[in-house]
Amino acid sequence: MATPASQMDSLADKDKRYSLHPYTNLNAHQNNGPIIIEEGDGVYVRDEAGNRMIEGMSGLWCAGLGFSQQRLVDAACRQMQKMPYTHLFTHRANVPSIELAERLINIAPESISRAYFVNSGSEAVDSAIKMVWYYNNAIGKPEKKKFIARKRAYHGITVASGSLTGLPYVQDGFDLPRIDVIHTETPHYYRGANPGESEEDFATRLADTLEQDIIAAGPETVAAYIAEPVMGAGGVLVPPATYFEKVQAVLKKYDILFIADEVICGFGRTGNMWGSETYNIKPDMMTIAKQLSAAYLPIGAVLLSEEIYQGLAKLSDELGMFGTGNTYGGHPVAAAVAVETLKIYEEMDLVKVVRERSTRFAERIEALQNHALVGECRQVGLIGAIELVRDKASKEQFPVGDKVAFQVANAARQHGVILRATPGDGVAFCPPMIITDDQIDEMFDGVQAALDDIRNHVS
Numbered sequence: 001m002a003t004p005a006s007q008m009d010s011l012a013d014k015d016k017r018y019s020l021h022p023y024t025n026l027n028a029h030q031n032n033g034p035i036i037i038e039e040g041d042g043v044y045v046r047d048e049a050g051n052r053m054i055e056g057m058s059g060l061w062c063a064g065l066g067f068s069q070q071r072l073v074d075a076a077c078r079q080m081q082k083m084p085y086t087h088l089f090t091h092r093a094n095v096p097s098i099e100l101a102e103r104l105i106n107i108a109p110e111s112i113s114r115a116y117f118v119n120s121g122s123e124a125v126d127s128a129i130k131m132v133w134y135y136n137n138a139i140g141k142p143e144k145k146k147f148i149a150r151k152r153a154y155h156g157i158t159v160a161s162g163s164l165t166g167l168p169y170v171q172d173g174f175d176l177p178r179i180d181v182i183h184t185e186t187p188h189y190y191r192g193a194n195p196g197e198s199e200e201d202f203a204t205r206l207a208d209t210l211e212q213d214i215i216a217a218g219p220e221t222v223a224a225y226i227a228e229p230v231m232g233a234g235g236v237l238v239p240p241a242t243y244f245e246k247v248q249a250v251l252k253k254y255d256i257l258f259i260a261d262e263v264i265c266g267f268g269r270t271g272n273m274w275g276s277e278t279y280n281i282k283p284d285m286m287t288i289a290k291q292l293s294a295a296y297l298p299i300g301a302v303l304l305s306e307e308i309y310q311g312l313a314k315l316s317d318e319l320g321m322f323g324t325g326n327t328y329g330g331h332p333v334a335a336a337v338a339v340e341t342l343k344i345y346e347e348m349d350l351v352k353v354v355r356e357r358s359t360r361f362a363e364r365i366e367a368l369q370n371h372a373l374v375g376e377c378r379q380v381g382l383i384g385a386i387e388l389v390r391d392k393a394s395k396e397q398f399p400v401g402d403k404v405a406f407q408v409a410n411a412a413r414q415h416g417v418i419l420r421a422t423p424g425d426g427v428a429f430c431p432p433m434i435i436t437d438d439q440i441d442e443m444f445d446g447v448q449a450a451l452d453d454i455r456n457h458v459s
């Protein structure tokens with residue numbers, strides 16, 4: 001039942017009076033107010049006015065099991081009753097974080113042997129950056145400290161992780177970047193390829209550019225390369241064929257570590273347990289969060305290779321300790337929920353489910369290619385995007401000020417589907433992985449209707 005309008009008005013007023021919203025035009029919020037989401041049910045959420053919508057973005061690419069997993073609620077309650085808080089500093093441990101670390105290492109790529117817990121994706125990336133510096137100090141390469149990320153990458157918002165992010169709206173006004181980072185080219189074939197260039201040739205050219213960037217920076221100073229297997233917030237950019245193979249060859253040549261940022265791609269999203277598996281990446285480190293707990297509680301982690309771990313152990317011994325940590329890193333309640341999440345993934349055979357569902361998902365997203373407003377459709381597993389254009393033949397874009405992708409996302413909401421506008425007039429899809437074929441149809445019917453609304457409006 002919807003909350004009475006008078007009460008919601010006062011809630012909205014209080015929100016405008018007391019809250020400061022991330023990724024929001026703060027002044028516009030004072031006029032438009034909040035969209036208050038009150039309830040969740042499977043893949044659906046309900047807003048304050050009682051409108052039921054498919055959460056086509058799993059919140060922020062994270063609520064992969066939807067909103068009704070009683071087992072996760074029970075796991076949290078059990079752990080809260082037993083031991084609501086312990087930390088992992090100074091040799092302490094707790095039962096769920098030990099079990100979680102073991103489970104993660106068992107499902108992680110072969111190169112990975114240790115898990116370090118934090119509370120979010122940004123903290124995972126931040127911690128990975130610090131570990132890379134510490135490791136290179138440990139192995140006697142103190143000059144090797146620079147990072148390579150990619151334009152349009154999203155790696156978080158802290159001072160260091162926000163520096164690796166390659167989106168202007170994350171850095172503008174905040175004096176970022178603040179660490180040594182080179183942003184190399186975006187692997188977006190549709191926009192970046194030269195006329196007649198194959199995906200493979202485009203990938204070769206990007207790998208050459210990467211090598212030039214490394215040489216210009218001084219290879220002996222470049223420590224690590226970080227990449228999302230599929231770029232999420234930058235627009236769901238699926239890499240061109242052979243891209244990561246060629247990138248890894250360049251990194252190997254210059255002794256540069258590969259950090260796979262699996263914060264979105266991890267846990268089945270691309271049709272394998274890891275995006276790294278989908279694209280044959282052999283990471284030295286991985287950053288994970290979001291679907292690690294299906295978003296029921298905040299938790300993230302850095303996963304690292306034994307070689308890096310041994311470097312950290314050596315320097316910690318020399319210095320007396322590994323002098324970093326978070327009060328809530330490995331929080332027992334969050335860890336217990338993550339353990340239960342991994343059990344559910346195992347029992348439901350997550351990878352198989354995503355592969356089965358991705359057939360219908362792919363059919364429906366590809367069908368949008370026929371729409372007058374859609375220039376490109378991108379998809380892998382259960383993540384995808386469409387890119388809107390004014391003219392399909394020339395790929396001409398709408399003026400940025402028209403915010404056409406926002407218009408489509410807003411119209412989709414009117415048709416019962418929550419989606420997200422991304423840079424480059426993309427509209428992203430990342431539904432809960434429990435979505436059924438019928439719900440996939442319902443989602444795309446809503447999108448189709450939204451596109452029709454906006455086509456009538458813009459033409």
Ligand SMILES: Cc1ncc(COP(=O)(O)O)c(C=O)c1O
Pocket residue numbers: 060119120121122123125154155156157228232233261262263264289290
């Ligand atoms: C790939 C990637 N890395 C890092 C982050 C940052 O995660 P958080 O918002 O939990 O700090 C995100 C968030 O969307 C992400 O998509």
